[in-house]
Amino acid sequence: xxxxxxxxxxxxxxxxxxxxEKIYKFNPQKRGKIFxxxxxxxxxxxxxxxxxxxxxxxxxxxxxxxxxxxENVFYLFGVDDNGxxxxxxxxxxxxxxxxxxGREEFIKLCQxxxxxxxxxxxxxxxxxxxxxxxxxxxxxxxKEVQKLSQYYFIDLYKKGRIYQKExxxxxxxxxxxxxxxxxxxxxxxxxxFVDIKFNLKEGGQVTISTTRPExxxxxxxxxxxxxxxxxxEIVEKxxxxxxxxxxxxxxxxxxxxxxxGTGVVMCCTFGDTTDLEWYFKHKLPLRISITxxxxxxELAGPFKGLSVKQARQSIIQELAKKGFVKDKKEIVHIIKVxxxxxxxxxxxxxxxxxxxxLDLKEKFLEQSKKLNWYPKYMRVRLDNWIKGxxxxxxISRQRYFGIPIPVWYCKKCKKVILPxxxxxxxxxxxxxxxxxxxxxxxxxxxxxxxxxxxxxxxLTPQIALLLLxxxxxxxxxxxxxxxxxxxxIINFWLFYTLARSYLHFKKLPWRDIxxxxxxLDPKGEKMSKSKGNVVEPQAVIEKYGADxxxxxxxxxxxxxxxxxxxxxxxxxxxxxxxxxxxxxxSLMHLKNxxxxxxxxxxxxxxxxxxxxxxxxxxxxxxxxxxxxEYSKAKENLDKFFWKDFxxxxxxxxxxxxxxxxxxxxxxxxxxxxxxxxxSVLKLFAPFMPFVTEEIYQMYFRKFEKExxxxxxxxxxxxKKLYFPKxxxxxxxxxxxxxxxxxxxxxxxLPMNAEIEEITIKTTNKTLLQKYTPLLQKVLRVKIIKLx
RNA sequence: GGGCGUGUAGCUCAGUGGUAGAGCGCUGCUCUCACACAGCAGAGGUCGCAGGUUCAAUUCCUGCCACGCCCACCA
Numbered sequence: 001x002x003x004x005x006x007x008x009x010x011x012x013x014x015x016x017x018x019x020x021e022k023i024y025k026f027n028p029q030k031r032g033k034i035f036x037x038x039x040x041x042x043x044x045x046x047x048x049x050x051x052x053x054x055x056x057x058x059x060x061x062x063x064x065x066x067x068x069x070x071e072n073v074f075y076l077f078g079v080d081d082n083g084x085x086x087x088x089x090x091x092x093x094x095x096x097x098x099x100x101x102g103r104e105e106f107i108k109l110c111q112x113x114x115x116x117x118x119x120x121x122x123x124x125x126x127x128x129x130x131x132x133x134x135x136x137x138x139x140x141x142x143k144e145v146q147k148l149s150q151y152y153f154i155d156l157y158k159k160g161r162i163y164q165k166e167x168x169x170x171x172x173x174x175x176x177x178x179x180x181x182x183x184x185x186x187x188x189x190x191x192x193f194v195d196i197k198f199n200l201k202e203g204g205q206v207t208i209s210t211t212r213p214e215x216x217x218x219x220x221x222x223x224x225x226x227x228x229x230x231x232x233e234i235v236e237k238x239x240x241x242x243x244x245x246x247x248x249x250x251x252x253x254x255x256x257x258x259x260x261g262t263g264v265v266m267c268c269t270f271g272d273t274t275d276l277e278w279y280f281k282h283k284l285p286l287r288i289s290i291t292x293x294x295x296x297x298e299l300a301g302p303f304k305g306l307s308v309k310q311a312r313q314s315i316i317q318e319l320a321k322k323g324f325v326k327d328k329k330e331i332v333h334i335i336k337v338x339x340x341x342x343x344x345x346x347x348x349x350x351x352x353x354x355x356x357x358l359d360l361k362e363k364f365l366e367q368s369k370k371l372n373w374y375p376k377y378m379r380v381r382l383d384n385w386i387k388g389x390x391x392x393x394x395i396s397r398q399r400y401f402g403i404p405i406p407v408w409y410c411k412k413c414k415k416v417i418l419p420x421x422x423x424x425x426x427x428x429x430x431x432x433x434x435x436x437x438x439x440x441x442x443x444x445x446x447x448x449x450x451x452x453x454x455x456x457x458x459l460t461p462q463i464a465l466l467l468l469x470x471x472x473x474x475x476x477x478x479x480x481x482x483x484x485x486x487x488x489i490i491n492f493w494l495f496y497t498l499a500r501s502y503l504h505f506k507k508l509p510w511r512d513i514x515x516x517x518x519x520l521d522p523k524g525e526k527m528s529k530s531k532g533n534v535v536e537p538q539a540v541i542e543k544y545g546a547d548x549x550x551x552x553x554x555x556x557x558x559x560x561x562x563x564x565x566x567x568x569x570x571x572x573x574x575x576x577x578x579x580x581x582x583x584x585x586s587l588m589h590l591k592n593x594x595x596x597x598x599x600x601x602x603x604x605x606x607x608x609x610x611x612x613x614x615x616x617x618x619x620x621x622x623x624x625x626x627x628x629e630y631s632k633a634k635e636n637l638d639k640f641f642w643k644d645f646x647x648x649x650x651x652x653x654x655x656x657x658x659x660x661x662x663x664x665x666x667x668x669x670x671x672x673x674x675x676x677x678x679s680v681l682k683l684f685a686p687f688m689p690f691v692t693e694e695i696y697q698m699y700f701r702k703f704e705k706e707x708x709x710x711x712x713x714x715x716x717x718x719k720k721l722y723f724p725k726x727x728x729x730x731x732x733x734x735x736x737x738x739x740x741x742x743x744x745x746x747x748x749l750p751m752n753a754e755i756e757e758i759t760i761k762t763t764n765k766t767l768l769q770k771y772t773p774l775l776q777k778v779l780r781v782k783i784i785k786l787x
Numbered sequence: 788g789g790g791c792g793u794g795u796a797g798c799u800c801a802g803u804g805g806u807a808g809a810g811c812g813c814u815g816c817u818c819u820c821a822c823a824c825a826g827c828a829g830a831g832g833u834c835g836c837a838g839g840u841u842c843a844a845u846u847c848c849u850g851c852c853a854c855g856c857c858c859a860c861c862a
Contacts, residue, residue: 003821193862210862223862255860265862272862334861377791381857384790388858487791488856517856522798524854555800560792561855565799567811570824574810577824585821635801639809647826658820738827745816745828752819780819 001587001698005580007545007573011690015126023708024131026074028473034074035066036480038461038510039132040493041078041140044114045085048124050527050564051486053537055516057553059484060130061630062514064686067131068714069622074477075131076464078138079121081114083453086141087401093117099175103400104430110401114139124538129546129689131710136467140456141403145463146425149456150406154418155504161356162395166349168270168279169394173294174343177398178350187342189335195262195327196319198222201238201247206231207326209261210271211333213319214311217244217289217299218268221282226252228263241266242324243315244301251282270347272336290346308346353396353405353449357499361386367498372512374628375559378487382498385491393499395452402450408433412441458496461509480510487515487559514628517561524563535564547688548572554687557631575638576691579684582646583695586677589657593670595703600720604656604665605730605771607672610649612727613640614679619717621683630686637683645676648734655777678704679715729764733771736760740779757783 018024037059042052059075067073090106090113091098098106118137126134138145156162169178191211198206208222219241224231235252248266255274256265267278269286278284289299296303296311303311319325336345357364364386373379396405404427408417417433419426428446436442456463461483465474479501485493494513501509520526521533528534540549551572556562603611617640624633656662656669678700685692689710696709706712739760744751758781762768765786772784 001821208862212862257861260862267862274860274862381791385858388790491857517792520855526855557800563799565811568799571799571810574824578822581822581825583821588821632801635809642810646822650821651826654820741827748816750817750819751827752817 001584003584005577005691005694007547007576007690008542010694011127011129011546014690014693015129017693018131018708018710019126019134021707022135023710024073024075024133025135026076026133027072028468028470030072032070032072034477035063035071035482036074036464036477037063037076038464038480038483038497039076039078040485041080041138041457041460042125043085044079044081044117044121045089047121048128048537050535050537050540051519052125053128053549054519054553054556054562055484055486056125056128056130057550058514058516058556058558058630060128060132061550061554061686062482062484062625062628064131064689064710065625065630065714067710068682068685068712070713073131074464074480075133076136076138076467077122077125077130077132077134078140078460078463079114079118080140080453080457081110082140082145082456083402084399086110086114087399089113090401098400106400111141114141127541127546128537129550131689138463138467140453140463141401143425144466145456146403148462148466149403149451149459150419150424150426151421152459152462152500152504153406153451153455154421154424156355157418159503161503163354163356164351165354166351167394168276168347168349169352170273171292171346171348171350172338172341172343173292173346174341175338176292178352178394178396179338179345185337185342187335187337188332189344190330190332191335192316193261193329193331193333194316194319194325196242196266197324197326198239198242198266200234201240204234206234206239206250206264207262208264208266210266211331212268212271212312213315214296214300214303214308215268215271215289216241216266216315217246217296217301217303218270218287219244219246219248219266220269220284220287221248221267221278222250223253223256223265223267223278224250224263225256225258226254228252228256228258230258231264242322243318244299246287251278253278253281273347276347286349288349290348292348292350294346308344352394355393355395355455355503357503358389358392360499360502361389363502364495364499367502367508370508371498371510374512374514378490378513378515378559381487381490382495385495393452393496395455396449397452398448399450402453403456404428405447405449405451407447408444409447410437410439410441411443411445413437413439415439417444454492454496457493458500460497461501478505479508482512482514483510484514484516487517490515512628515559517556517559520561520563522563522565527564540569544569544573545576545690547576547690550687550689551575551634554634555631558628572688575641576688578642578646579681579688579691579695582641582650583677583681583699585650586673587699590670590674590699593667593674595674596671598668598671600723602664603668603672605726606649606652606733606774607668608723608726609730609734610644610676611672611721612723613644614676615717615722618679618683618715622714622717625686634687637680641680641684645680648737649676652737652774652778675715675721681709682712682714685709729767730771732762732764732768733775736762736768736771736775736784737779740775740781744779752780754780755782757781757785759785759787761787 063073063075090110093113094109172179193209193211194213195207195209222239234250237250238247239250240247267275269279270276289297291297294308296306298304303314337343338345365383368379368382406419406426408428429448433444461480465477468474497509501507548569552569620636621633653669656665681692681695693709704712740758743758768786775784
């Protein structure tokens with residue numbers, strides 16, 4: 001056994017070994033309880049980051065643990081290559097613009113690019129030691145998944161849960177698409193803050209402040225703050241919009257900021273999202289004055305045909321000419337733009353598809369309650385989200401790259417036509433329905449919208465189970481055992497999956513949910529490229545090894561954020577080294593040993609003591625792991641390994657294994673050593689899969705029947721190796737050892753220095769008497785007096 | 788602004804209704820035949836702040852402050 005453990009070489013070697021031997025391949029025929037994991041498919045954009053490494057380590061520890069308690073672990077890997085991030089990546093890698101290529105070409109390019117970069121992308125996940133079955137990686141844009149996603153769309157359609165509605169959405173005039181909130185960027189722009197006088201129908205005036213005077217034709221109401229004394233009088237009165245003349249009501253609403261401008265604001269359909277909120281809340285009329293081409297429409301009267309920007313200038317001029325402008329100052333303010341084209345976002349009513357689920361809030365809350373939450377308190381976050389839902393789920397996106405909504409419209413009767421299930425997946429833009437419409441028409445218009453990526457992501461349990469092929473097994477394995485994920489997407493991925501599962505099956509998607517925290521930089525701030533505080537896991541792995549990095553990741557309590565700490569990774573590396581060295585020592589003395597059972601009477605008290613400690617460690621370890629408390633399991637194990645096993649037990653048995661005078665005492669020591677080391681390796685295996693496997697292969701493999709430590713079973717706490725009374729007595733000896741060590745330390749003596757005489761304090765002289773010969777031998781003391 | 792969480796030794800974190808623990812770092816000693824990437828020992832904390840409950844609070848309750856995440860808002 002080499003003196004120094006070469007983690008880099010070993011880890012690379014074992015990755016190949018695991019792959020070649022198919023150690024983690026799921027075998028549906030295998031007996032035993034199935035433990036299935038709904039693994040998060042990482043987004044295919046850029047490389048694995050430290051946050052990934054962190055939460056995937058947590059899942060993997062759990063997966064490995066369940067494998068080692070004899071369960072049949074179904075742990076797949078997938079990539080989310082559907083949607084905006086992939087679009088962007090493909091544009092960047094190929095130096096093309098989506099709009100120049102057109103939809104069909106672009107989708108082709110996406111698929112080609114994905115195939116090319118996937119192996120490299122997945123490698124990082126393999127490298128960190130994930131025990132996923134990598135033989136089948138699913139992709140959320142694959143044909144199979146498109147089919148599945150469209151199938152469930154049709155299922156909901158048939159259940160009457162899908163409808164179309166014209167509704168205001170965030171819209172980019174440049175890209176001609178509705179966009180999601182996540183696609184918004186906030187930038188500083190110069191603009192004018194204009195105070196405009198409105199006449200009141202009842203007489204008098206009120207002055208509003210706005211940055212968007214061009215929306216005057218869209219003005220539908222005026223708002224003031226309910227507690228603003230200046231305007232108490234005018235609430236409920238009616239204002240007349242300058243130039244355009246429409247009469248609008250004046251309301252009071254909490255959302256108004258009295259300190260901003262004049263404290264009076266006009267509400268237009270739609271200037272911003274507040275307008276949108278008021279539109280719904282106060283059931284205001286719709287007055288759209290901007291067309292989808294970004295021009296003013298007939299509502300703008302003389303300004304019709306002008307661009308938004310031109311109209312702003314002209315209207316300000318006109319207002320000024322007529323004396324309505326009270327004040328105008330240049331300001332720099334933050335506005336929302338579409339991040340890819342930097343164009344200001346408008347809110348326009350467009351035809352969109354929705355999943356109706358607002359009526360199911362109570363049901364969703366019930367489902368949330370039925371889930372086993374780890375940690376428990378995370379449930380509140382989902383519940384608050386569900387309680388706060390105000391709109392149905394808008395599932396249509398005007399994007400190019402995505403799963404098409406499988407729908408045609410009859411050109412003549414406008415009826416919605418669905419494809420038969422067997423024809424899925426379909427792309428309605430490039431395919432036609434096979435039958436003519438009931439009205440007799442042969443002409444159809446294909447839906448050009450695609451599904452929101454969450455529509456597909458919310459089906460990951462079904463996507464994963466799809467790879468099983470067997471319908472029977474798919475049914476048996478749903479709900480799945482566990483969904484592991486981080487807390488930032490409780491409101492999205494977790495919620496949508498739960499909702500879909502209820503909508504389709506009235507079932508929970510999984511039994512347990514485990515929530516990981518976040519990785520922060522050493523100062524406790526979020527890592528981001530712009531801050532320049534990003535730590536790349538690949539570099540850390542190269543420097544310290546995957547085992548050491550996993551060790552760091554596993555010290556975060558469940559759900560809790562963890563600061564990146566290089567020191568903690570070094571601690572992981574130390575543990576790897578310590579395991580290596582403790583094994584070198586142990587194996588040196590196990591050279592001629594063949595494992596066999598032993599009579600407990602032959603065991604020495606120190607053997608019984610350490611075996612009892614092992615028994616307790618395993619028990620606590622399993623208790624914690626069953627509750628997903630991997631960090632506590634590891635902490636306990638660490639303490640046992642360093643303190644009890646290395647610092648005490650290995651030191652105590654040195655006289656027995658080195659001085660072979662008393663051969664009778666050797667074998668029990670070897671038995672204990674074998675049991676201990678193997679157990680410790682197994683217990684560490686979920687955390688540090690590489691070094692434990694390497695040591696297993698070097699020695700234990702020839703005695704144990706499994707070809708990998710990761711296929712072995714964890715020891716169950718063995719009553720036959722549990723001696724609580726002896727263990728308790730032996731603690732007296734451990735305490736005495738500490739006293740002798742302290743004496744040597746205080747007298748500046750080496751630990752192996754021989755001492756003549758020492759007095760030891762103890763609570764039980766009679767019992768300790770029994771151990772004095774042992775203490776004399778281990779710590780080289782001639783006379784021990786007890787006090 | 789709302790929700791959730793966190794605030795314990797210089798650092799990273801455990802922990803408990805009865806006045807605190809680990810690892811790193813620091814100091815001293817020891818290169819002892821697995822390991823100096825080690826061992827042994829030592830110093831170091833009014834357990835975020837302010838109230839309250841209690842014989843007793845770091846631990847329970849209330850308020851505040853700081854930080855993180857999510858949500859809302861920014862005419």
